[in-house]
Amino acid sequence: xxxxxxxxxxxxxxxxxxxLILIAAFWPAVASIAHAAEPDLQxxxxxxxxxxxxxxxxxxxxxxxxxxxxxxxxxxxxxxxxSGDAGDIDLxxxxxxxxxxxxxxxxxxxxxxxxxxxxxxxxxxxxxxTIWLLLTWNRGDDAEHQIIARQSRDTRRVFVTRxxxxxxxxxxxxxxxxxxxxxxxxxxATGPGAGIxxxxxPHRGRLxxxxxxxxxxxGHYYSHVIYSDDHGATWQLGGSTPQHQVNECEVxxxxxxxxxxxxxxxxxxxxxxxxxxxxDGGLTWEQQRHVPELVEPICQASLRRxxxxxxxxxxxxxxxxxxxxxxxxxxxxxxxxxGDTWPVARLLDxxxxxxxxxxxxxxxxxxxxxxxxxxxxxxxxxxxRFHSGWLIPAAEMAPERR
Numbered sequence: 059x060x061x062x063x064x065x066x067x068x069x070x071x072x073x074x075x076x077x078l079i080l081i082a083a084f085w086p087a088v089a090s091i092a093h094a095a096e097p098d099l100q101x102x103x104x105x106x107x108x109x110x111x112x113x114x115x116x117x118x119x120x121x122x123x124x125x126x127x128x129x130x131x132x133x134x135x136x137x138x139x140x141s142g143d144a145g146d147i148d149l150x151x152x153x154x155x156x157x158x159x160x161x162x163x164x165x166x167x168x169x170x171x172x173x174x175x176x177x178x179x180x181x182x183x184x185x186x187x188t189i190w191l192l193l194t195w196n197r198g199d200d201a202e203h204q205i206i207a208r209q210s211r212d213t214r215r216v217f218v219t220r221x222x223x224x225x226x227x228x229x230x231x232x233x234x235x236x237x238x239x240x241x242x243x244x245x246x247a248t249g250p251g252a253g254i255x256x257x258x259x260p261h262r263g264r265l266x267x268x269x270x271x272x273x274x275x276x277g278h279y280y281s282h283v284i285y286s287d288d289h290g291a292t293w294q295l296g297g298s299t300p301q302h303q304v305n306e307c308e309v310x311x312x313x314x315x316x317x318x319x320x321x322x323x324x325x326x327x328x329x330x331x332x333x334x335x336x337x338d339g340g341l342t343w344e345q346q347r348h349v350p351e352l353v354e355p356i357c358q359a360s361l362r363r364x365x366x367x368x369x370x371x372x373x374x375x376x377x378x379x380x381x382x383x384x385x386x387x388x389x390x391x392x393x394x395x396x397g398d399t400w401p402v403a404r405l406l407d408x409x410x411x412x413x414x415x416x417x418x419x420x421x422x423x424x425x426x427x428x429x430x431x432x433x434x435x436x437x438x439x440x441x442x443r444f445h446s447g448w449l450i451p452a453a454e455m456a457p458e459r460r
Contacts, residue, residue: 097445106132106161107439116141119250120427120439121178122415126187130154131225132427133178134439145198147174158441167228172198179249181265183289189221190290192248192267206244214246238284238295245272251308251415259315261339270305278302281321283340296340304332308361312396320361351400355384362416371455378414385412385435392450404449410435
């Protein structure tokens with residue numbers, strides 16, 4: 059279904075399918091943004107998951123990934139009986155072979171009966187082509203507050219599954235809780251959103267997944283990462299943020315062999331995102347601070363690199379969240395200085411909105427899967443697609459001259 063009204067129209071592909079597959083096969087990241095002579099600067103929106111349809115009360119927690127073959131994977135939690143975070147929740151997936159113009163039927167990645175399977179956070183290993191999906195599990199009759207207070211029947215556990223056939227089938231989820239969760243941690247979440255594989259520097263090839271946890275007896279939320287240096291065979295615990303009051307987070311690789319962690323903020327006196335930097339591939343984090351431009355309603359957000367700097371273009375990192383003190387006004391921003399400032403912003407959807415996940419598409423465009431609706435944010439998971447010029451004029455992409 060396409061939204062009607064405004065000046066939205068169906069986008070056109072900038073290359074044929076053969077060319078798309080060829081480029082995607084060797085695509086380590088979007089290294090260059092292709093500005094067409096007459097780019098389509100409209101936005102196309104499609105409802106990928108509609109709450110109340112196909113046997114699920116609510117669809118939430120979007121995650122978007124581009125496979126090595128150029129297929130889009132849209133992950134979601136399918137909440138069977140209610141919109142709540144506990145109960146019977148399945149991990150679902152829809153695939154698109156044409157960059158989001160059409161979507162196949164939902165596939166079930168994990169259904170564990172009445173229990174909760176969710177918090178999808180996938181990452182592609184460019185060297186092997188394997189798609190890894192990190193996720194969490196808990197008993198459906200254990201509420202979050204019970205798990206935090208250690209009054210639950212079980213606890214929050216961490217699992218990983220993989221696909222080697224472009225997301226069509228998935229391995230039986232394998233538990234890795236003992237490797238990535240400390241014994242004094244209660245609540246735990248992977249992502250949600252997507253992980254990264256480090257492209258440059260001494261940690262090149264490392265798979266990094268953003269996560270969060272709560273320390274027992276304190277109620278303090280922290281962000282942290284987990285990582286794999288052996289192509290997903292084993293997973294290890296990376297560093298946690300030095301300060302608390304942050305949880306759901308996203309990670310992006312910066313120039314200078316650094317990583318940036320952008321985090322949901324629980325300091326109600328300062329309703330802006332927080333971020334921290336790592337100089338060792340995610341083993342430690344420092345320089346934690348509030349980001350004044352990134353206003354938020356205490357909500358998940360998305361962070362993704364669109365372009366590396368070179369002699370033809372500037373560095374571009376994208377950020378998306380409900381830019382309000384309420385869950386509304388989903389806005390996309392751009393940073394040209396490795397996340398220090400965010401001078402470019404454009405409203406993508408003025409309706410109620412919440413969680414989102416950005417993806418740099420192999421044809422130079424941008425895709426985003428996000429929660430939105432007319433009356434509340436959890437009516438649909440919407441896929442929007444736009445040319446980078448919709449957000450950033452071509453002149454702004456030129457490298458700075460000194």
